[in-house]
Amino acid sequence: DAKTTQPPSMDCAEGRAANLPCNHSTISGNEYVYWYRQIHSQGPQYIIHGLKNNETNEMASLIITEDRKSSTLILPHATLRDTAVYYCIVRGAAGNKLTFGGGTRVLVKP
């Protein structure tokens, strides 16, 4: 599975959009980009995934560049409950385990 690079931390103002970048320059054609988050020491929570196209669900939007070498997770209206560590993970369809890197620690401030 391709390696990902994320900034270690970022702050966001409550009510504003949070844009979380992720680089995955070695991604291969059949690998998906997944985003998970972990609030404090709770179990990681699935947010969204994508292959080539941009995706949106009730939690977030995922923007994948045309060359697929990077992506951005967008939390449209961050709340204090969105404070968490966000992980960008690349994995092929046949892969089973998720390889969690350091993630981005997001602090949403009032």
Add this chain to the structure above:
Amino acid sequence: EAQVTQNPRYLITVTGKKLTVTCSQNMNHEYMSWYRQDPGLGLRQIYYSMNVEVTDKGDVPEGYKVSRKEKRNFPLILESPSPNQTSLYFCASSLRPGQGAREQYFGPGTRLTVT
């Protein structure tokens, strides 16, 4: 409600006393997995199971056993726990890996302390 449950949530035990952490999912998922999370090391996979009676080692299987006799349950067994197994443990499940994306659903975690 679709969920993965783990028990116990917290456990303090002594070296060498066998213990089992249970994991159960109600989503009819074929795939289940155990991870441990340690500061600075992230989440590491211990064991996984592709289906009933099919299990395999992950990255850090030493000192652990698993079984998969039923589709919904995947217990983690520590036959002789040692202090280096003090950690936060997560169980996860998903549809069987294969074609298409497979999001994994995680349990709430079990914090184990071995003294």
